[in-house]
Amino acid sequence: MATIRDVAKLAGVSVATVSNSVNDPGRVSEQLRNRVLKAIETLNYAPRAAARSLRKQSSGLLGLIVADITNPFFTELVQAVEGIASQQGFSVLLCNSDEDPAREEKHLQVLRSQWVDGIILATTGDVSLSRSSLLSQIRVPVVLVDRAFDGLGLDAVVLDNRLAAHQATEHLIRRGHRRIGLLSGPTSVTTGADRLAGYREALLASQIRFDPALVLEAGFREQQAYDATVALMRLPQPPTAVFAANNLMAIGMMRALSVLGLRCPDDVSVISIDDFAWANVFRPKLTTVAQPVRQMGEMAVQLLTDRIHGHRSGTGSTHMLESHLVIRESCAAPVQAAQSEATRAEPAPSR
Amino acid sequence: MATIRDVAKLAGVSVATVSNSVNDPGRVSEQLRNRVLKAIETLNYAPRAAARSLRKQSSGLLGLIVADITNPFFTELVQAVEGIASQQGFSVLLCNSDEDPAREEKHLQVLRSQWVDGIILATTGDVSLSRSSLLSQIRVPVVLVDRAFDGLGLDAVVLDNRLAAHQATEHLIRRGHRRIGLLSGPTSVTTGADRLAGYREALLASQIRFDPALVLEAGFREQQAYDATVALMRLPQPPTAVFAANNLMAIGMMRALSVLGLRCPDDVSVISIDDFAWANVFRPKLTTVAQPVRQMGEMAVQLLTDRIHGHRSGTGSTHMLESHLVIRESCAAPVQAAQSEATRAEPAPSR
DNA sequence: GCGAGCATGGCAACCATCCGGGATGTGGCC
DNA sequence: GGCCACATCCCGGATGGTTGCCATGCTCGC
Structure with a gap:
């Protein structure tokens, strides 16, 4: 409920200083920063993610689409992805396509408008359908998991x-x-x-x-x-x-x-x-x-965040992991x- | 990448008309609406969820915190919740606390700043901890699942x-x-x-x-x-x-x-x-x-959306479902x- | 010719961030 | 001792995309 303006008023500083206190502590003196932080606590203020993403052009959200959440393989994948993503400061928007290409398509639309920073996709549809839909929203990095397909130059993490x-x-x-x-x-x-x-x-x-x-x-x-x-x-x-x-x-x-x-x-x-x-x-x-499900999840998140942070660019490649008996x-x-x-x-x- | 402005320009109408075409078709003539929709398709435009939530003061997101995603009980719960929520136009932000109250607390913070419209919580912490943390962000409707606790007057869906x-x-x-x-x-x-x-x-x-x-x-x-x-x-x-x-x-x-x-x-x-x-x-x-896991999930989402839409208010109650052998x-x-x-x-x- | 009703457009507000500029204070050098 | 250069801090204002409200203008009917 409290906005950054309320905090600024209470702390007796400008809005910009409040922002700096939180996001770039070096720019604000220790003393002032403490005063601001105290005001934040008093008002129980939390920045609104919506406003932040609007300004920063990035949402801090990762989309994860799995084919069947009740399948233990995907369950474990979800666990791994959520864990690593959370560690890296991302939240996970979970989508379950239930083996239905139409639902997958719909989820992709939603993720696009949510402006997620990246998508991990265990696709359920056949290649041609996914291809056409993905092409339409190529802006955001996508990493394929479990099932790969060529032609779009996407990164993929799959089993051998x-x-x-x-x-x-x-x-x-x-x-x-x-x-x-x-x-x-x-x-x-x-x-x-x-x-x-x-x-x-x-x-x-x-x-x-x-x-x-x-x-x-x-x-x-x-x-x-x-x-x-x-x-x-x-x-x-x-x-x-x-x-x-x-x-x-x-x-x-x-x-x-x-x-x-x-x-x-x-x-x-x-x-x-x-x-x-x-x-x-x-x-x-x-x-x-x-x-190696856990490893697949970790690798997928890593590839994705590398792309998001610009540490990785160009055509993606397929990463093949080994199974064991x-x-x-x-x-x-x-x-x-x-x-x-x-x-x-x-x-x-x-x- | 395309903004609503680009669409307006291409269709030769004002920004407001584009918005109305999408959200309130009754206010725009059939003909003009078609022109606008065509422009939207041409530009492959999608409204930015961040901007929309900023304006509407609601994000279309539901937070779901479970104690252990690899537990089949919670897996099924996640599936049910995601399905119903998706039907009702909500996306689900999935959090896995892994039976760690500290992680649960952290997830609650994130959900708060994401400004989710509601939270379904299968709490892992003991009652006192959850209570203090929840009190701090009472703004958003919360429905407890699986484990209930009194004192906060929250809705809860539990087994008998x-x-x-x-x-x-x-x-x-x-x-x-x-x-x-x-x-x-x-x-x-x-x-x-x-x-x-x-x-x-x-x-x-x-x-x-x-x-x-x-x-x-x-x-x-x-x-x-x-x-x-x-x-x-x-x-x-x-x-x-x-x-x-x-x-x-x-x-x-x-x-x-x-x-x-x-x-x-x-x-x-x-x-x-x-x-x-x-x-x-x-x-x-x-x-x-x-x-009746599926039923528990459905009921939790229903209670939550009822509250979100204002169809339900006041102190919450505990809903007890029956098991069968x-x-x-x-x-x-x-x-x-x-x-x-x-x-x-x-x-x-x-x- | 006038009024009603409908289609459309203009404008402000939502909130956090970031760039660049301004203000204050300090230290050094002539 | 005075002045300048510089560093440290802080603030103003613009920005982003959308929507709701209100005003405007147009048309049609009586």
Whole structure:
């Protein structure tokens, strides 16, 4: 309620001096500064961010758009981003697109008019849509996280998705699996396409023929993964192991296996990309390929603030981080040939 | 970059007409409005939120402070709040206090200077601290969520924590348990104290003597719950069932049981407050008392916007929502007396 | 021809910041 | 001892973009 004028009046100085006392203490004598600060405290004055941003042409706000806030991957990302941003004096405007490109678009509009100093974007839309919308508000620095796309020259922080998928697939192969199912994300986005590529690479490296019937696209969502898993396990020759390309799909897969009455890892081995806090609490403890989520968040904020402060300019680049395998209990050697014969004899698994 | 002036010039109208075209279409003729809108599109103009809030004395921002963004309860709350707020034209400034009252205090300062229109606060500090800090910036409407405190006359949306704890404890009693451990939250906050009270009420109702040795405070955190569970199970007469007063403590408890080599529900039954998406995916599927999280978020936003729009005034009230029991697989009848004798004979459980 | 009503424009206010200028005081040098 | 140069402090005023209020001017109808 109190304005800078009220403070100035109470302290018996000019408005400018009040401002200087706060923002550039060197310009004001110690004594006067104390008098001003005391007045500020008395009136419980706080500068109005709106007026300040109007004058400074910068808001001290960072926009963060994630695809699904309930996904633990993004939750952890949000935590990291908020923490670092806050340390650097920025507040975070959180937007959740809920996997809806239209909502993402709307959020971008809002962020633009809020005049945020920068945007961290985990895009949900396909590339073309995002491109057109982003082009319209190119003024503010943007850093992509998780999913990248070329063509706009933006900075991006992503996982080495090929490597991650390779690690997961290779782990299953080492345990003796040859028929490995894949719950894939949409190949229209880099995380989907690259993880599929890594899976194929790993198969190739072990001279296992790629079987398209074992790859089902499940849109990174739980329910679709559930359906896909049921379909996979009802194949004439079901896979002995399944690799889910993200955490949500791993959940759907586990639920399906449970309903189908299949035990893990006894009947089928399971691995996924994305580690999360609860993966090691229940049975089976999930073997996963973990992403350095926190590091991704920190790096994204750093790239962004570097650009905001002008320490970084020109075309952006893609920063690729490495995943690592976390071995727990959900992967075992495949069931014996005899048993798989039995399974094959009865197409619909018991429940 | 384009200002309202540029638009006015291009459309050949005054600045005021541009503003009216956007905000009060009735005041401008159809034809002129179209000309203006076209100019806006051509120049890709967006009003600057800072200037607008300066003029309107309101920012269109809602502050949301949660205690721990990685806790699924708060995650879901954030999702609900963001969704509804966005629908109502508000953006959400997300703050994560990470269970640190000092950070919460800092976030409050920031929100105050951002001149947010309202604050939804899931406070982490004890009552006295929050009280003093909140008093200093009483100008903006505040709605408490999850944890309430009296004295400031603020609106609050909370769970009927007594009922929830009663439901959980009673369920265990019905299954035949008489020695029921409690991993309690800190009794300095309402959620901690009320859940303890509900536990005691349920015991009393079934004429089971309250045994203080079976109640350990674990601060709503995972690691402390882990330690507490180990301690509980090493008692001369360990409980046959344990009730964790929130989700994080349930996780810690499950981890401890796993390390101790105790099977659930065979060796010990388990129940907790807070349901979450993964509770029914792994083994054992957790029996929980679910909170209507989404509803809590919606109600909090509604109360807040009602106040912001002046539809609501005067002293706030506490709104209590009911939990419901979700029965899954983690509660069974207690082990036979013979077996508990055996357990008692060997104080340190095998691992 | 006059009045009513509507479309449009002008102007001030919102509040913090920053640039440049002005005022005061101090020290040194002739 | 007096004057000038300089440093230290402080203040005035302009700036930014938008909106609400009020005035103006125009047109249409009676």
